[in-house]
Amino acid sequence: VTDESSPIGIVGLGLIGGSIARDLVRLGVEVVVHDRDGALARETHDPVLRRLRFVDAPVEVMRASLVVIAVPVGAAGEVLRALAPAVTDRHVLVDVGSTKRDIIARAHALGIAARFVGCHPLAGDHRSGWAASRQALFTGAPVSICPAPETGTDAVETALAFWRRLGGCVEIETADAHDARMAYASHLPHAASVALALALGAAGVPPGRLGPGGRDVARLAGGSPVLWRDILLANRDSVIPAIRDFEAALRRIRETVESADLERMETVLAGARDWSRG
Amino acid sequence: VTDESSPIGIVGLGLIGGSIARDLVRLGVEVVVHDRDGALARETHDPVLRRLRFVDAPVEVMRASLVVIAVPVGAAGEVLRALAPAVTDRHVLVDVGSTKRDIIARAHALGIAARFVGCHPLAGDHRSGWAASRQALFTGAPVSICPAPETGTDAVETALAFWRRLGGCVEIETADAHDARMAYASHLPHAASVALALALGAAGVPPGRLGPGGRDVARLAGGSPVLWRDILLANRDSVIPAIRDFEAALRRIRETVESADLERMETVLAGARDWSRG
Secondary structure (H helix, E strand, O other): OOOOOOOEEEEOOOHHHHHHHHHHHHOOOOEEEEOOOHHHHHOOOOHHHHOOEEOOOHHHHHHOOEEEEOOOHHHHHHHHHHHHHHOOOOOEEEEOOOOOHHHHHHHHHOOOHHHEEEEEEOOOOOOOOHHHOOOOOOOOOEEEEEOOOOOOHHHHHHHHHHHHHOOOEEEEOOHHHHHHHHHHHHHHHHHHHHHHHHHHHHOOOOHHHOOHHHHHHHHHHHOOHHHHHHHHHHOHHHHHHHHHHHHHHHHHHHHHHHHOOHHHHHHHHHHHHHHHOO | OOOOOOOEEEEOOOHHHHHHHHHHHHOOOOEEEEOOOHHHHHOOOOHHHHOOEEOOOHHHHHHOOEEEEOOOHHHHHHHHHHHHHHOOOOOEEEEOOOOOHHHHHHHHHOOOHHHEEEEEEOOOOOOOOHHHOOOOOOOOOEEEEEOOOOOOHHHHHHHHHHHHHOOOEEEEOOHHHHHHHHHHHHHHHHHHHHHHHHHHHHOOOOHHHOOHHHHHHHHHHHOOHHHHHHHHHHOHHHHHHHHHHHHHHHHHHHHHHHHOOHHHHHHHHHHHHHHHOO
């Protein structure tokens, strides 16, 4: 449904949407953008922003046939609702959120599941906004594509070609498999980092007192509270058991420290080290 | 007791001892080294190793008046015992371990607390061994110096000058204060990373499936099981309450996810974000 020269629409010019826009501009693609923050549209000094076609309402991006919804998980449903009336068979909508079950259910409820492809590029960091976006963010990054049973094959192929064009390593999986895996691979590390920040804050240890290792573990706690609120709650059915598993592992470590048993302590730590060696 | 041209002794040529040796060689200081692994002494192709004076027994490093014990926490007590009979008023011994109460108690028991200065440079990463050592590792790194009440003022000043010469930012504190702080700033992040690795391992999620954030949180789990066994057990009186605080923070996060309360979830995450902003 799209060829290499077709314009591409983007809603949301943050870390992910902005990085997509940078790559598309570099590839010579016309990019139609809606961003809630009108200030970016008025920014005339940035050479990349100057080459984007800003539109006032989200639905105006539908002049492109491929549209990327690149807003936080908690806002994506509303954007999908705004675009839904304009969806035709020539359109393909993709998103970039960290959870897939919820947004696919929303597309289904809106009657546009055939033209929507849930996507999740695993790229970026705890920062957000256009200022954090960069070129080639997706080069070599894992990208999950989670088609629903009713998603058109051509729509899936368009999404696949789009991410490959940005350098992503695409994997197709179900939304259930994706969300269950991300609960462990992404949402649990975030919760662990937040818990560390809370414990350190309560103990009066500021971030400046951490060594390089502690800083790495605590880094994710600096992420957007609203973005992560919505991710953790959207995937709560998978996140809760993952946190419980982590609590059990932590209790095992604490009980081992309490036991002061050298051999038992080494076995626990060797288990973690062996995992980290793959 | 030492001037800039005096030789300096090092026991243990791992990440920390090796990095100290690299800087001293660069500064033109004669370095007398004992390393348990005789292979490094026979390594003739490495230009830094070639400039070190290797000795066969730990006690032979005492020909230098300043000696750095740079072996893992669990082995430092034995090295201290081996050096103790040779300690005179012209000697200053320092160590580099992550816990200070235990090694200072050991120096006291050996009757050499007046010439021993417990030190802890907060530098390095989860790797270990000479291969992981590097130049300028201590430039800008926080270094704690924990003198005992009986430690000689001249010994403290020698330790201070030594670390400053390597570029460290020195802070003097009691061993109690240091160990309590490190339980939160270093040992707890390590335990959190190990718990994440164990939980991911049990769930069948390999390290390759993590995004950049998850990789950072899980990175410390790759550390040496023996080194960390000894650190966690040496500091267990402070580590256990720190892990309990972390468990409480984690439980709070899990219960908030269970509540599905948007406002409460955002408040918890904002607390962590505010901490990370200092």
